[in-house]
Amino acid sequence: MNSPDLNAYIRGLPKAELHLHIEGTLEPELIFELAARNHMAIPYSSVEALRAAYAFTDLQSFLDLYYAGASVLITEQDFYDMTMAYLRRARADGVLHAEIMFDPQTHTGRGVAIETVFAGIARALREVRAATGISSYLLMSFLRHLSEQEAFDTLAAALPLREQYNDVWIGIGLDSAELGNPPDKFARIFARCKELEFRLVAHAGEEGPAAYVSDALDVLHVERIDHGVRSEDDPALMQRLIRDQVPLTVCPLSNLKLCVVDALEQHNLARLLRQGAMVTINSDDPAYFGGYVGQNYLATAQALGLSKQELGTLARNSLESCFLPADQKQVLLGKLQGYLI
Numbered sequence: 001m002n003s004p005d006l007n008a009y010i011r012g013l014p015k016a017e018l019h020l021h022i023e024g025t026l027e028p029e030l031i032f033e034l035a036a037r038n039h040m041a042i043p044y045s046s047v048e049a050l051r052a053a054y055a056f057t058d059l060q061s062f063l064d065l066y067y068a069g070a071s072v073l074i075t076e077q078d079f080y081d082m083t084m085a086y087l088r089r090a091r092a093d094g095v096l097h098a099e100i101m102f103d104p105q106t107h108t109g110r111g112v113a114i115e116t117v118f119a120g121i122a123r124a125l126r127e128v129r130a131a132t133g134i135s136s137y138l139l140m141s142f143l144r145h146l147s148e149q150e151a152f153d154t155l156a157a158a159l160p161l162r163e164q165y166n167d168v169w170i171g172i173g174l175d176s177a178e179l180g181n182p183p184d185k186f187a188r189i190f191a192r193c194k195e196l197e198f199r200l201v202a203h204a205g206e207e208g209p210a211a212y213v214s215d216a217l218d219v220l221h222v223e224r225i226d227h228g229v230r231s232e233d234d235p236a237l238m239q240r241l242i243r244d245q246v247p248l249t250v251c252p253l254s255n256l257k258l259c260v261v262d263a264l265e266q267h268n269l270a271r272l273l274r275q276g277a278m279v280t281i282n283s284d285d286p287a288y289f290g291g292y293v294g295q296n297y298l299a300t301a302q303a304l305g306l307s308k309q310e311l312g313t314l315a316r317n318s319l320e321s322c323f324l325p326a327d328q329k330q331v332l333l334g335k336l337q338g339y340l341i
């Protein structure tokens with residue numbers, strides 16, 4: 001298939017996006033706009049100069065810019081505008097359901113109230129749900145470079161909002177610098193979140209070793225692994241992931257930009273998929289990594305020679321792996337089935 005046809009096929013595929021940091025959707029243009037609106041200075045002369053700084057060598061070099069970029073988010077309207085911009089792009093890429101991570105500590109640490117963060121993001125999710133039927137959930141993520149106590153403080157600040165946002169806030173995630181911040185650092189907070197009946201996910205096996213993936217499953221009791229591409233280093237773990245169909249939310253362009261792989265052609269996504277792992281494709285931080293979810297499907301398909309059938313399997317995996325109730329999931333799977341025949 002030539003590239004325009006493949007692109008159209010991919011964008012038409014009914015899919016879910018399961019690994020997306022809303023702060024990672026802040027495009028340079030919006031960073032400049034919000035900085036001006038909030039009377040803040042940014043240390044770049046232009047949108048182009050900022051975009052040119054997105055040359056990362058590893059996860060930390062990205063995180064430094066990601067937290068700096070997020071510092072222009074001050075008001076509820078800022079969080080709303082960012083979320084609306086993402087949802088517009090997701091819709092154009094055939095996303096019917098999104099499970100979106102957000103990092104309240106990135107904002108509360110700068111004096112922004114957690115209520116402001118929830119309110120702006122949730123208003124956009126609800127409006128889009130009502131207007132288009134595209135559904136979305138929120139996964140509140142703890143920053144793993146911060147302490148266990150800070151995670152507990154964040155949970156305590158967020159819990160009074162749970163009832164007000166129970167149509168969107170359904171889960172908990174774990175992100176930021178992986179190396180040196182192993183899953184067991186967060187064993188107790190994840191145990192508490194499990195008691196509270198949140199759905200649980202965690203980043204593991206992006207830069208960290210396969211053992212972090214095993215520990216995310218055994219110590220944190222997560223239901224999905226964000227990234228997980230290093231799992232291949234442990235054949236017994238790989239067998240387990242395949243046997244138990246543990247979803248891996250893989251982000252190929254992110255892995256390329258953060259030098260987890262040297263070239264997309266060397267990405268192990270096709271190998272994992274062909275071994276029968278529950279692999280999905282996602283965009284992670286699309287404003288920073290050069291593409292939204294459709295572009296991730298397209299670039300990966302081209303680099304690894306994925307067939308249309310395999311692309312359909314990836315879309316099906318995304319719907320199977322989402323946290324929607326079974327009846328709503330079946331509706332989306334039916335739409336995919338209709339598209340594939």
Ligand code: HPA
Pocket residue numbers: 021024059066175176177178203206254284285
């Ligand atoms: O890709 C990521 N990895 C870890 N933490 C993150 N926070 C935003 N994006 C990422």
Ligand SMILES: [Zn+2]
Pocket residue numbers: 019020021175203226284
């Ligand atoms: Zn991520």
